[in-house]
Amino acid sequence: MEWLFRTDFDSTTTIALWSIAGVLVTTVVLFVYTMGLRFATVAGDRRRSRFLAAWRDVFAAAMLSRRAAENIELPTVSRDERVNLLEEWNRACSIVDGDAAENLMILARRTEIPALATTMLKKRRVSSKILATQTLGHLRDSKVRQRIHALVEHENTALSITAALALVAIDADFGITVVVPMIERRRDWPKNRVSVLLRMAGSERISEPLYRAIRSAEDDAKTYLLEFAWLIEAQVLDALVTDLLRENKDPGVINASLKLVSGFSGVPRIASLTQHPVSFVRMQAAKVLGRIGQQEHLSLLESMLDDREWWVRYRAAQSITSLPFLGPNELRRLRDRQEDRYAADMLQQTFAEAGLA
């Protein structure tokens, strides 16, 4: 066993020996850290359960009655439970609106929530900043407007969109002037959050800035922004779509505009798009013609049944099948007169989908 105590190893073996020591220490550190995490998780779960047991009824009562929000006795919040308080209050805010939301704000002002959120906003951790921003947005605290405004530009997607939402909640007029020009640039913002934000501001407030942003944008940006155009007021949207279909040649913009057609405006232009060289434009045109449902377009739709693209044939067949002036027998006759096998097959499929086969 004397080799265990040898010291005359060559340099490579000595490095290996030191490496073993390093590996051992690292392994122990990782093990201890993992155990620490486990204990912290267990403790965190217990703390949250304790917190919820004390506060659940308080939140529920406050949501239901302003008097309760003003007078209910508040359980004490330990230092460790502060984050739980913010999280649970935000959770409650996100599921209610109207009087219940106002009552929760009254309740919050009786607690440390506003001060805590303002302090947390200064922390470095992104998750802390997000929680603080969300809280201050729900509180509609105008004192922090400028600091929230600065966070809208943050590179972290979740933080920046949360800040954008908070800004609009605090001051919708100001928020919209900041946020709308950013939408195209911040394509990392989840689209449904952007829609929520625009809806929150209201169509009368967003119509003009969004209209201007779309009109002045490059084609690619136009296409992207048009995805939110359904939130614009109807008459502004109608004018926008008609203009874009008339003026624009970019397939992406045409496609996005076609998706927004609701009435009869721009019908001649739409009919001409059934011959467009780009297949997704033809497909969208077929869909719109089906939606408009006019007899004069039947032959156009029929001619699209032998298009080289499956989706164009499919949408044309779907549109024909849904035309209100064609009954089952007329549809079958239309199918039987198709000389092209692809056209007949596609009609067969859409008939089956509509339960007509």
Place this chain on the structure above:
Amino acid sequence: MTLQDFVLTGQWVFLAYFVGINTGYLLQNVIAAHGIRKYLQTADQYEAENVFSSLDIPISLVVPAYNESVSIVTSVKAMLQLEYPQYELIVVNDGSTDDTLQKLIDEFGMQEFPEAYRARVESTEVRSVYRSTRIANLRVVDKVNGGSKADASNAGINACRYPLVCVVDADSVLQPDSLRRVVRPFLEDPTTVAVGGTVRIANGCTVRQGFLEKVGLPKNFLALVQVVEYLRAFLFGRMGWSPINGLLIISGAFGLFHKETLIEAGGYNPKAVGEDMELVLRLHRLMKKKRKPYRITFVPDPVCRTDAPENLKDLKGQRVRWQHGLGQALALNRSLITNPRGGAVSWVAIPFYMVFELFGPIIEVAGYFFILICGFMGWLSWPEAAIFLGLAVGLGVMLSTSAIMLEELSFGMYPRFRDLALLYFIAIVENFGFRQLTAIWRFQGLMRWLRGGEHKWESITRSSSLMDEAK
């Protein structure tokens, strides 16, 4: 060269390999830990805010099935209950010789449907398409057996109608929110073309109605070792490559793809043994050729569980197949290796995979023989050998400990302290016997690839958790 020179050279080769592979793994660990921390910073917030709850990227879920009569109904029922606003489920019956198709027809009221099926990627002939009379988003594609999962997947891809395609094994146990989690990179970055998620072992877990009810560890030793292996493979093996866009594998058990890019790449290769890896490499190749920015990425969320082999025969078959697939996939996409614009894929990931994953077993197996021969001939310095063995085992344990730490940091799926203790125990004992055995199987897989071999549907003996569930 004298025998002594040969032995000395051999020592340095093994040492260089040892240093290289462990440095690589350690770097992956660091990158993965950073990536997971970053991901988790906002994951809770995204969850709480329900950010992606009603987004409009519908998904087509493709489930290739061959002789899955035992579990297909339970699997489909579970997949129909996933938490996602809009998706369709396409089961592909690849000419099963059992009553897989009939079970689907009976259970879900499937009726033949005159679908204008279009073959955009290669697959064998489709006999018919069925549509459920009860569930609007369920279809079954019945096709002539193509002999591989890849062929069946392609038929499913052809029938897809939505922009994202998720290919899932019929026996996979999915997390109810798996689609919501795995779609996140597509929403955050429009250049994303493929996303993989963490696959875990189902053995030992309680599964009810196709859903995971309780997480547990298997009693079977081989399955237990694979639990630790999967933690290593996914939490730092994959997560370590993803931030540098060097991910080469998305597990065939669960992967989400941008459909048009998938079709442009030609779909799955029916002749590939490791069709999942081959596809990812081909996607890299396609995107490099197009010179467009793209991301192939990975989410650490455990999205799916799969059955692990519980006997040596199945395990050997799986490992031989994986190694064979690795060699074939790299060979089929060899143009990536020399691509000057290949980035991290060509300059880091592929060289690492070639040296340490593909040809590594040659060095490892040769190393074992080398030690045996040197020991037998009396050329071995036992103290030094013990030190290097200790270091190898220590590094192995450390990497596994790190993977367990990442698991605890991210998802903490094993809530009992007893389970954690068992994982640490396995992290130590797997170094004695199991690793050597897998090195030999991988060597055999490498030889099978070099000799050329065929691929067909392969199945493993199911663990009782999934079988019982299906009864």
